[in-house]
Amino acid sequence: MSELKLESVSRWYGNVVAVNGVSMTVGPGVTGLLGPNGAGKSTLIHMMGGFLAPSSGTVTLDGAPIWQNPDVYRRLGLVPEREAAYDFLTGEQFIHAMAKLHKLPDPSAAARRAIGLVEMDYAANRPIGNYSKGMKQRIKMASALVHDPPVLLLDEPFNGMDPRQRLQLMDLIRRMADEGRTILFSSHILEEVERLASHIEVIVAGRHAASGDFRKIRRLMTDRPHIFLVRSGDDRRLAAEVIADGCASSVELTEKGLRVEATDFQRFTWLLPRLARDADVRLWEVSPADESLESVFSYLVAR
């Protein structure tokens, strides 16, 4: 059982703050690091993987600092986001070399086991340069698993994978977690994280926005005020009805229609058609105005 710990970790590049005072503890099981692109997920993973020094704060694995401490790699496996592997080696040669670099007692057996884990036996004798994106992802995974580490870091592992490969990798990650490993993966796609991670850490604009199990995060995300754009036959009249009912905190008349900030998502979506019917106003369009993940995240940060 291993534990990755970040204590008030910040990282800045010149005047730009990429990660701002993040503290978290990652324990056994699957943890999803969720955040929009550019939020600082990769910066965080690089610091956890020992490829970036925190500007302040500490990153430790079971108490040992990760920065400038190659010994932690005995207990840590890292799957980088970048695709580049040694394209001129075959999958088998690559994993075997990784096993030898770890100075494992039986590198051949370790390599076979790791390749078997990711189900790449059938392509082990082909050069990595000829692999598809999903195959490369799996062989990278095998390279991180070859020394059977208790901690596994994956940077955007599902990027560019087709749905079937995605499912296979999710299965594999789940199995790894069931064996008691500590696994952290980053993603900017809520559904991926929700399906796989029992615990979620949300990072937005370099700040630690939320932490908890996915149900809690999900609720935070749907319970927020929702903004809708409504176009109808008589915007003024509809506005009056919506305000009178109280399911919205503000209604604004704009050129494009009504901009409604609903306080109660479910009640508003259920009520609006009735209000319109009773007031004899024809609804032309009801569209959520801020359903992008970024706006969900920025709401979480603002709280």
Add this chain to the structure above:
Amino acid sequence: MNATIAMITFRAMLGRRRALLLLLLPVLLLVLAAALRLSDFNDLDTSAQVMQRFALATLLPLLALIAGTGVIGPEIDDGQIMYVLTKPIPRPVVVVTKYAVAVVLVTLFAVVPTLIAGLLLTGTTAGMASAFTVGVLVGGIAYSAVFVALAVLSRNAVTIGLLYALVWEALLGNFAPGAKSASIQQWALSVTDALTPASVIDSTVDLAVAGPLLAAVTVAGVLLASYRLRSLTVASAE
């Protein structure tokens, strides 16, 4: 030294088009030497000029640049270095291994061709062939250390290396005697100078100065590269 890292590095260096790049200059040197030999233009003066200008001043720095930066630069640029660095291997071991591969490549593609060209041109006269071979070897050892360090320090290692070899050593050396003395090329030449009685070879730096300088540059390069690789920051994908 780590055999696995050395194996991967050799395969990366020799498996691709870069191998052709490594072969181009030595082949040119050998063709030139053979042609001079066959046409009987290989008097000691001309031969010394060819060995000094081509083998020592052109072939050596360019090959050391290709080998020294090539053993580690592209791996850092493309991110494969992560697979080596995420292992419980002290970073100095990684650097020394990469450096050793560079020296072996320089030996194969610069030192050995220099010896053959020297023998073709001068036979054993005045010990010229062996003097240049040793000069190119010690020069190569120092150049490789500098270029490996450069490749760890900067993403523009090849450009900086070319500027050093072509502008500083070759061009400025002709106008400013000070610049001429502060160059690996001159230090290597002074080793050659000390090993042959031929008066056509004349270095501006005394061997008592050049020897320690070559050693210092080599050690400094390897240490600097090791130190910087310890805190290598992999560019974020964001």
